[in-house]
Amino acid sequence: LKAVEQQANAEVISKILYPADNHYEGKSLRLKQQYFMVSATCQSVVRKHKAEFGTLRNFHEKHVIQINDTHPTLVIPELMRIFMDEEGYSWDDAWYIVTHTVAYTNHTVLAEALEHWSQPLIETLLPRIIQIIFEINDRYLKEI
Numbered sequence: 001l002k003a004v005e006q007q008a009n010a011e012v013i014s015k016i017l018y019p020a021d022n023h024y025e026g027k028s029l030r031l032k033q034q035y036f037m038v039s040a041t042c043q044s045v046v047r048k049h050k051a052e053f054g055t056l057r058n059f060h061e062k063h064v065i066q067i068n069d070t071h072p073t074l075v076i077p078e079l080m081r082i083f084m085d086e087e088g089y090s091w092d093d094a095w096y097i098v099t100h101t102v103a104y105t106n107h108t109v110l111a112e113a114l115e116h117w118s119q120p121l122i123e124t125l126l127p128r129i130i131q132i133i134f135e136i137n138d139r140y141l142k143e144i
Contacts, residue, residue: 024121031117031125038074046082056087060100067104070115076102077132085128091135 012029013036019026049059065075076098083094108114122130 027117027121028125031121034071035074035078035126035129038072038078042075042078042082046079046087056083056089056097060097063101065102067102068107073104074126074129077129077136080132080136081128 013032016029017033019029021027021030045063045065046056046059049062050056053062065079067073067075079098079101080091080094083089083097084091089097106114119130122133
């Protein structure tokens with residue numbers, strides 16, 4: 001029974017596009033979907049890059065990841081997670097590569113069009129990602 005439940009939970013990520021997010025379950029599913037898209041893409045690009053070049057040191061010289069909306073912004077902490085946790089890079093080396101790879105353009109100034117997630121939701125679903133987000137924030141605040 002547990003296996004069937006796990007299978008159903010895994011499948012729902014790709015079965016419902018843009019679920020209503022006016023309740024916890026909808027918000028949770030949307031965050032899971034966005035992280036799934038971002039993580040799968042990052043892992044694929046990193047894997048292919050390593051297969052071709054044998055290193056990630058030149059990743060930023062070979063790739064640009066352009067994000068034009070709030071949906072894929074988790075690409076930043078996810079790339080940091082991959083470079084540090086899976087590839088063994090230091091924070092500074094990973095940050096250099098990520099900040100020289102990712103570009104962001106915002107096409108709206110309407111606050112209601114910008115997506116946001118509650119801290120408890122991210123902590124529950126993506127505990128490592130929120131740690132990285134906090135570290136990015138802390139380092140940024142020290143810079144300014």
